[in-house]
Amino acid sequence: MNLKENMINIKNELSMNEFQNQVEDVLIRHKSILDIITKLEEYTARINRAVIKSATSCGCIKITAKKQNYNLDSLEEIKNNLESHVEGELCPGCKEILEEEIGAYLFYLAALCNTFDVDISDAILKEYNNIKTLGIFSLK
């Protein structure tokens, strides 16, 4: 089995519980809640930085922000007319960097969950049920 096939197999089989358990097994240096919380902040900034550098340094995307139009008749109509303000797509290099930052963020999010005995799958499931029940009216 080559590396790509192995990655696909892992991707299909990895559960959030396994990820959370693996984080528990390997977290040593930043075990303190103070380290975990500040690492989450650091990786939030690094995710933002990766997006900004894609526009300002690489140039594979362009961000053209303007006021959103909420002056429409229905939520469905508003939803269909909202813009991300992103033009273009991340190049493979920028996407790889963004994935790395998101992965590190998820590592410390799982560590936070472990500290307080929160099952990350339960948190995802509760949020999923919430947005599924409220649908467009969750207003997120």
Ligand SMILES: [Zn+2]
């Ligand atoms: Zn790029």
